[in-house]
Amino acid sequence: DAGVIQSPRHExxxxxxxxxxxxxxxxxxxxxxxxxQTMMRGLELLIYFNNNVPIDDSGMPEDRxxxxxxxxxxxxxxxxxxxxxxxxxxxxASSPLYMNTEAFFGQGxxxxxx
Amino acid sequence: DQQxxxxxxxxxxxxxxxxxLNCDYTNSMFDYFxxxxxxxxxxxxFLISISSIKDKNEDGRFTxxxxxxxxxLSLHIxxxxxxxxxxxxxAATPNTGKLIFGQGTTLQVKP
Numbered sequence: 321d322a323g324v325i326q327s328p329r330h331e332x333x334x335x336x337x338x339x340x341x342x343x344x345x346x347x348x349x350x351x352x353x354x355x356x357q358t359m360m361r362g363l364e365l366l367i368y369f370n371n372n373v374p375i376d377d378s379g380m381p382e383d384r385x386x387x388x389x390x391x392x393x394x395x396x397x398x399x400x401x402x403x404x405x406x407x408x409x410x411x412x413a414s415s416p417l418y419m420n421t422e423a424f425f426g427q428g429x430x431x432x433x434x
Numbered sequence: 435d436q437q438x439x440x441x442x443x444x445x446x447x448x449x450x451x452x453x454x455l456n457c458d459y460t461n462s463m464f465d466y467f468x469x470x471x472x473x474x475x476x477x478x479x480f481l482i483s484i485s486s487i488k489d490k491n492e493d494g495r496f497t498x499x500x501x502x503x504x505x506x507l508s509l510h511i512x513x514x515x516x517x518x519x520x521x522x523x524x525a526a527t528p529n530t531g532k533l534i535f536g537q538g539t540t541l542q543v544k545p
Contacts, residue, residue, distance in 0.1 A: 324477070351531050353533060355535070359537075360537070361436070361537060362440070362523060362535050362536050362537030362538045363478070363523055363525075363535035363536075363538070364535075365532070365533070365534055365535070368531065368532060368533075370531055375531070375532070376532055411477055411478070413477075413533075415531070415533075422468055422480035422483065423480075423533055424480070425470075425477030425478045425479070426477050427475075427476055427477045428476075428477055
């Protein structure tokens with residue numbers, strides 16, 4: 321398996337534009353996580369899914385953020401409209417169904433909103 | 435509300451010496467703890483974990499200690515090597531699948 325795949329690796333956009341980040345989890349993994357890395361909060365959990373169903377979205381900062389998982393092999397994180405303070409590295413991770421095991425991370429998307 | 439805290443943003447040690455990275459948590463429901471390592475421009479990678487039924491887990495140069503009464507865990511790296519220079523994240527889960535991370539500690543190992 322190629323691991324968790326995120327696209328794009330880098331995204332530069334203007335304030336007010338819509339941004340869509342994409343993630344392909346490892347095949348067979350039932351959990352999918354979206355994290356945002358910031359200096360202050362480290363790896364901040366935004367939302368996670370179990371079997372394509374959103375379980376906890378309490379970390380989503382504002383209504384401008386939304387995430388979907390239409391099937392087991394694809395998820396998106398959308399920001400609309402984007403703001404400069406959204407600039408960060410966004411990571412997607414997946415883990416197997418059974419508990420107490422590690423999550424595997426993608427390489428991240430570096431988002432810059434100007 | 436930061437449930438997992440790494441209060442030291444950075445740590446610098448000499449090659450060959452011991453590196454000790456610390457992590458505190460507030461949620462008593464956490465029952466599984468992990469350490470991840472992250473190099474620049476890469477995603478975090480799993481390093482070592484420990485279940486709440488243990489107080490120590492060792493894997494080569496890496497040992498994780500868990501003190502449940504103090505809600506504290508630490509990662510020991512002995513001996514430290516320059517290739518260990520990275521950001522280290524502590525994480526915890528309450529056995530629901532939800533994985534919560536700390537702020538990270540940047541370790542620099544000097545030759």
